[in-house]
Amino acid sequence: MLHMPVITFGETPVSIEDIHALAMGRAQSQVSDDPAFINKISAGADFLSGVLEKTGVLYGITTGYGDSCTRGVPEELVHELPIHLSRFHGVGLGKNLSPEQSRAVVAVRLASLTKGMSGVSMDLMRQLELLLEHDIAPVIPEEGSVGASGDLTPLSYVAAVLIGERDVFYKGERRSTKDVYEELNIKPLVMRPKEALAIMNGTAVMTAMAVFAFQRADYLARLCSRLTTLTSIGLLGNPEHFDEVLFSAKPHPGQAEIAKRVREDLDGGVSEEPLHRLQDRYSVRCAPHVIGVLQDMLPTFRQIIETEINSANDNPIIDVENERVLHGGHFYGGHIGFVMDSLKNLVANLADLVDRQMASLVDVKFNNGLPSNLSGAEGERAPINHGLKALQIGVSAWTAEALKNTMPASVFSRSTECHNQDKVSMGTIAARDCLRVLELTEQAVVGHMLACCQALRLRVRQGDFSFDKLTNEVADFQKSLEADIPFVNEDEPLEDVLKLLLNRISNQHWSLYE
Numbered sequence: 025m026l027h028m029p030v031i032t033f034g035e036t037p038v039s040i041e042d043i044h045a046l047a048m049g050r051a052q053s054q055v056s057d058d059p060a061f062i063n064k065i066s067a068g069a070d071f072l073s074g075v076l077e078k079t080g081v082l083y084g085i086t087t088g089y090g091d092s093c094t095r096g097v098p099e100e101l102v103h104e105l106p107i108h109l110s111r112f113h114g115v116g117l118g119k120n121l122s123p124e125q126s127r128a129v130v131a132v133r134l135a136s137l138t139k140g141m142s143g144v145s146m147d148l149m150r151q152l153e154l155l156l157e158h159d160i161a162p163v164i165p166e167e168g169s170v171g172a173s174g175d176l177t178p179l180s181y182v183a184a185v186l187i188g189e190r191d192v193f194y195k196g197e198r199r200s201t202k203d204v205y206e207e208l209n210i211k212p213l214v215m216r217p218k219e220a221l222a223i224m225n226g227t228a229v230m231t232a233m234a235v236f237a238f239q240r241a242d243y244l245a246r247l248c249s250r251l252t253t254l255t256s257i258g259l260l261g262n263p264e265h266f267d268e269v270l271f272s273a274k275p276h277p278g279q280a281e282i283a284k285r286v287r288e289d290l291d292g293g294v295s296e297e298p299l300h301r302l303q304d305r306y307s308v309r310c311a312p313h314v315i316g317v318l319q320d321m322l323p324t325f326r327q328i329i330e331t332e333i334n335s336a337n338d339n340p341i342i343d344v345e346n347e348r349v350l351h352g353g354h355f356y357g358g359h360i361g362f363v364m365d366s367l368k369n370l371v372a373n374l375a376d377l378v379d380r381q382m383a384s385l386v387d388v389k390f391n392n393g394l395p396s397n398l399s400g401a402e403g404e405r406a407p408i409n410h411g412l413k414a415l416q417i418g419v420s421a422w423t424a425e426a427l428k429n430t431m432p433a434s435v436f437s438r439s440t441e442c443h444n445q446d447k448v449s450m451g452t453i454a455a456r457d458c459l460r461v462l463e464l465t466e467q468a469v470v471g472h473m474l475a476c477c478q479a480l481r482l483r484v485r486q487g488d489f490s491f492d493k494l495t496n497e498v499a500d501f502q503k504s505l506e507a508d509i510p511f512v513n514e515d516e517p518l519e520d521v522l523k524l525l526l527n528r529i530s531n532q533h534w535s536l537y538e
């Protein structure tokens with residue numbers, strides 16, 4: 025706890041890594057207490073109060089919300105309006121976000137509000153800070169957002185928790201916010217007139233999901249590079265496919281980076297036997313061209329996700345300096361929607377890649393002398409043992425489901441809310457799909473990982489290849505796999521091994537190309 029990095033909101037832009045570390049409990053947070061920052065925030069809140077006093081009319085403060093903006097709200101009811109916004113949006117369904125995802129949502133919303141263009145008070149910022157400090161995670165159902173009036177419904181669960189309503193995850197349990205506040209002596213926030221809108225009218229839920237998706241995809245690109253190495257070794261493939269000059273001829277930087285990873289991995293680990301095939305199948309030969317597309321897009325995706333995190337994605341936006349209230353549509357999650365739709369497509373291609381690599385390894389028609397289904401059983405035990413047959417079928421199923429989930433969400437805009445929201449982003453659905461595709465792809469990857477590990481063991485046993493030919497990095501990786509994965513000899517259920525490997529992926533257990 026003492027040595028955890030501290031992320032200060034309100035001073036410098038926050039990164040994907042900052043939000044991820046906070047969400048995973050690997051960093052602490054604080055809101056800046058720099059007087060200049062406090063003045064900026066207070067100036068916004070004061071400015072809004074001033075406009076209200078002067079004109080008596082402000083969208084979402086003295087009017088209904090969205091299409092109901094033509095309806096005036098009498099002065100004596102103005103203070104109740106934000107509570108109503110949070111309450112009537114309490115219609116979320118589906119699974120709940122994990123506590124980690126919920127923390128990321130709170131952190132992302134906090135980052136956005138620090139721009140000082142949403143007119144919220146320091147009290148609200150401090151209340152969000154308290155949630156992070158005490159690890160109080162609002163229970164947020166993940167369905168019910170069209171991703172363009174912001175994530176109104178899921179974010180209403182954050183607003184509700186700030187004012188002491190609904191439920192939270194606290195110390196591993198789901199509890200009522202009220203109880204937890206009482207226990208910790210936290211006072212519920214009294215929302216100022218625009219504050220529910222400022223919390224809810226934004227893209228924090230899809231953006232928080234995008235943070236996780238980005239991290240997982242980046243790690244999968246590394247893992248798939250390493251597994252391409254193991255596949256090439258397992259098949260006694262041709263290392264020339266990753267040649268430096270070859271890749272300088274078509275110099276997409278991400279693609280070249282993947283080729284470099286595999287090339288350096290293979291250095292010294294190459295069979296001296298004559299090549300059994302001049303050109304390997306595409307799932308090996310073109311692996312840099314598959315993984316490389318993702319690698320090339322990651323910097324663009326990062327830039328978009330981090331711009332969104334550090335933006336005022338709210339409405340209305342206040343321009344204190346010029347004393348204007350600007351009505352717009354910054355809650356529209358089109359950028360995150362596109363990133364998530366694109367990322368899920370690139371990730372599903374990794375599932376397909378490893379599925380094909382595994383298919384080559386298990387099949388005696390393609391694997392250049394390895395046993396059928398990579399079974400380690402020999403002699404009279406061979407006929408009843410089936411090796412990785414079922415696992416390969418599983419990998420096919422996970423891959424098929426990942427590919428099926430790549431349908432873009434953003435093209436399914438629906439006109440809603442009495443045609444006020446007549447074009448919406450569906451970015452939150454895209455983000456949910458992307459996380460599901462990642463989950464399925466990680467499953468396909470652990471299946472293939474098991475196959476690669478087994479293939480290398482079999483090559484050593486057959487005397488086709490010796491361990492000391494591997495580079496240190498690859499040898500350490502293989503050793504670490506061998507510590508987790510039993511040699512597949514007599515048929516045994518492998519489910520627990522797969523789960524262990526999935527867990528390793530989610531903790532980014534192996535350091536890869538860092």
Ligand SMILES: N[C@@H](Cc1ccc(O)cc1)C(=O)O
Pocket residue numbers: 089090091172173174176225339340355441
């Ligand atoms: N996002 C809308 C506000 C809104 C809020 C709640 C709703 O239910 C509908 C619309 C806007 O800023 O224009």
